[in-house]
Amino acid sequence: MNACHPIRRCAPMASLLALAVSGSLHAQSPTPATQSDWGGAGLLQTPTARMADDGEFAFTASHTSPYSRYNFSLQPFPWFEGTFRYINVAGVRYGPQWFSGDQNYKDKSIDFKLRLWEESRWLPEVAFGVRDLGGTGLFSSEYGVASKRFGPVDASIGLATGYLGSNGDFENPLGWIDDRFNHRPDPTSAVVNAGKLGLRYMFRGPVGVFGGVAWQTPWEPLLVKVEYDGHDYEHEPRVGTLLHDSRFNFGLQYSASPGVKLSLGWQRGNELSAALTLRGNLASAERQMRWMDPPKVPLYEDNRSLNRKDAIAPTGEAADVESGVDHAAGPLAGVPPLRPERNWDEVARWLGVNAGIAVQDVSVSGRELIVRGSQRRYFYPAEALGRTARVLDNSVGPEIDWFTIEHTRHGLPLAQTSVSRQALADYVKRDIDLDTLARQVELNPPGSSREGNTVYKAPLRRGNWNVAPGFSQIIGGPDAFLLYQVSVNADAGWRFSPHTWLSGTVSANVLNNYDRFRYDAPSKLPRVRTDMRQYVTTSDITVPNLQLTTARALGRDLYGMAYAGMLESMFGGIGGEVLYRPFGERWALGVDANWVQQRDYNQHFGFRDYRVATGHATLYQSFGRQQRVVGSLAAGRYLAGDWGATLNVARAFPNGVTMGAWATKTNVSSADFGEGSFDKGIYLTLPMDFLLPRSTRGRASLVWNPLLRDGGAGLFRRYALYPLTSERDGDLLFDNLRYIDP
Known part of the structure; x- marks a missing residue:
């Protein structure tokens, strides 16, 4: 059944290959990287060595x-691709009829x-x-693949162990x-012993060959794919045998839009x-267009007739981020800065x-x-600085x-962010470019300015x-x-002092x-964590958070x-945190310690018997400028009393989007942890500015965690010092300085 008849069954592939080779003689567009049926750059069932464009997000159904597969793929770096996936297996029930009804089996995996x-x-x-890292491991594979373009043809060939190479074309040389290494455990037996299929089973079993070609046809929207599948469908996990008359797969892809x-x-x-891919x-x-934002305040034109450039920091001199530049040309004793028609309220x-502000x-x-x-509305610090300068330009005299x-x-x-009044005016009139303006914008530690006279103090908004x-x-x-819930959430706060x-x-x-x-x-x-059901079903009115x-x-x-x-919704108690974050440095060190008790299921004011001390020491570090990586390593004790560490690594793009992943390993064994072996997941965060017609500092987050277990579970704190001190990082300011006058 696996063999391909040399004439009857391979003729379509031979014809397409001939078309592909002949097409390579024409000057057509290079074959683009496309998403496979499993998500990630590939052909149909098989991956290629290609990568999507840096920063791409793709959803493929x-x-x-x-099998119905729902894949979310991220390209956080030009050299790294991550995919999270749900697979629906038709005809295989998730559980007994009384429990899961007619729901098909679902499998989650990370690649x-x-x-x-x-x-x-x-x-x-x-x-x-690597496919299906952790989790049930039903579809786990490890592979190496090479791809080469020949004009409009992109050819790939690869070797795999596990599901992708289960046809076993030759023995594993590691044997x-x-x-x-000659034998790979049956993934269905590994699921019964949940959590045992992990790194120790990688690269085991026979090696299968896969590959194929993608041809960019002369008609730009159409792409042709032909592949040789290395998987053996005789022993399909949870399904049994799937009929297969050929190991060759054929596909057409049409680009309805980019x-x-x-x-x-x-x-x-x-x-x-059939497949549908949505990408961006x-x-x-x-x-988005900010049509719900207030319009920008025009600069006060009377000031523009004054030549104040002698009071600006010398052009070409960069700001000293440690000590700042002395902006003062001497005190202006007895000269009120406020225009007569204005008052500070x-x-x-x-x-x-x-x-x-x-x-x-x-x-x-x-x-x-x-x-x-405190800046409460604008995600980009440059926009907040520009708008503040415009309001002040209309409010104070030319002596500032x-x-x-x-x-x-x-x-x-x-931190302090500063802008030269004259330089901003010149940039608004386009007399200078953005690079010149950047030399007149500074980020300095708080208190860098010389001690001055307080001219206004606002009442505390309680x-x-x-x-x-x-x-x-x-x-x-x-x-x-x-499973979902729609709710109405009422947030309230009362401030006893600024602190x-x-x-x-x-x-x-x-x-x-x-x-x-x-x-x-x-x-x-x-x-x-695994008693989540009781927390979300016990009461219709809950108090998820109430803290001093x-x-x-x-x-x-x-x-x-x-x-x-x-x-948080499951724990209450007391705690504290200390953060050392040197200004101008790309690292920080924090320590938090908490004594908490498990809350009642109704999330009101009662507690259960379980108590634990939990806390971590966390090192934060960012690397690089062109491809900025933000990472943290937290080591300490988790809610279940286990000890271990969490590594969190993310790519931070200049516009504020982050793509990241985390993994937690503790002293809990894989068997005790349960299915999945250890806690892990991937996430995507993006500014809500991308989604709303008004400015906001909020972020939208998409988090994919294959399995929720009790091992490696951390406390969900509402406030943490590292994100609260984000203004000390100047990357978001200077990478988006164009928003000072959008």
Whole structure:
């Protein structure tokens, strides 16, 4: 059944290969990297060594009976690809009828692929990848693949162990070193012993060959794919035998638009396949039109007749991020900076409405005006600085040459951003370019300006509240593919001082399908997360968070925070954190310690018997400029009492998008942890500016965690010092300086 008849069955492939070779003689566009049925750059069932464009995000839904695959692929680096996947297996029930109804079995998996070297004139592009890392391991594979372009033809060939190479074209050469590499355990038996299929089974079993070609036809929207599948369908996990009349698969891909791809194929010699890919590049994404934002304030034209360039820091001199530049040309004793028609209460309100600054106070130091407060609206610091400068330009006389924002967050002094008044005016008129303006924009430590006279102090805004809809979901469980809840969430806070505040949330259920939520995952550890069902089904009115928090600057680069209350939906208690974040450095060190007790299932004010001390020491580090990597390594004790570490690595793009992954390994064995062996996941965050017609500092997050278990579970703290001190990082300011005058 596996053999291909030399004339009858291979004739279609021979014809397509002939077309591909002849097409390479024409000057057509190079064959683009496309998503496979499994997500990630590939052909149909098989991967290639190609990578998508840096920063690409793709969703691919494909169906080849009995599998429906839903793939989310990220390209955080030009050389790294990550994919998260759900697979629906038709005809195989997730559980008993009384439990899962008629829901088909769902499998979750995470893949990654690394480019080992790029294609050159003579050498192919080469990549190494792993499919279905951890989890059940039903479809786990390890492979190496090479790809080479010949005009409009892109040819690939690879070797694989595991599912992708299960046809076993030859014995595993690693068996010469250790005969254990000759055999790979049956993945269905590994699922029964959940958590045991892991790294120790990689590269085991016979080796299969796969490959194929993709041909970019003369008609630009159409791409032809032909591949040789290395998988053996005689022993399909959870399915048994799948009929296959050929190991050759054929496909056509039509590009309806740059972001929409439609595919049809003929696979296994007897099955029609279809796929839809939606893709976009998040690294180059632009925000929406800001039609709900207040219009920019025009610069005060009377000031432009004055030549103040003698008071600007010398052109070409970079800002000193440690000590700052002395903006003052001497005190202006007896000269009020405010225009006669303005008053400071009005200016403070204007700054809040138009520039998003919650003003604490305003001071004057020589020719510099310093506004101290918290930026609450604009994601890009440059836009906040530009809007603040425009309001101040209309509010103060020409004797002020520099405008500075001293950023605070919950009373913590973080950083100063400054802009030359004249340079901004010249840039708005396009008399200078952005690079010249950049030399007149500074980021300095808080308190860098000379001590000045306070001209305005705003009253403390004590109370705040907000009501917003909420949505939560659990995807891919045995109860139903999607469990969801729609709620109304009321947030409120009361500030006792700039440094101390009470905050909380009340959530009211509106609509859910949690009546189908019956499954409690097995656990050999304290149930710190796997009893989620009880927490979301016990009460329609919950208090997910209610805590008292205080935060202080303990030194120039040292911050501290203490908190107590209902810290998250499942735990309450007390804790504290200290963060050392040197200004101008790309690293930071934090320590948090918490004593917590498990909350009652109704999420009101009662507690269960389980108590634990938990905390971590965390090292934060960012690397590189062109391809910025932000990482953290946290080591300590988790909620189940286990000890270990969490590594979190993310690519941070200049526009604020991040793509990352984390993995946690503790002293809990794989068998005790359960299915999946260790905690891991991938995530994507992007500014809400990309989604909304108004400015906001909020971020949208998509997180894919294959399995929720009790091992490696951390406390979900509402406030953490590292994100609260983000203004100390100047990358977002200078990478997006164009937004100072969007």
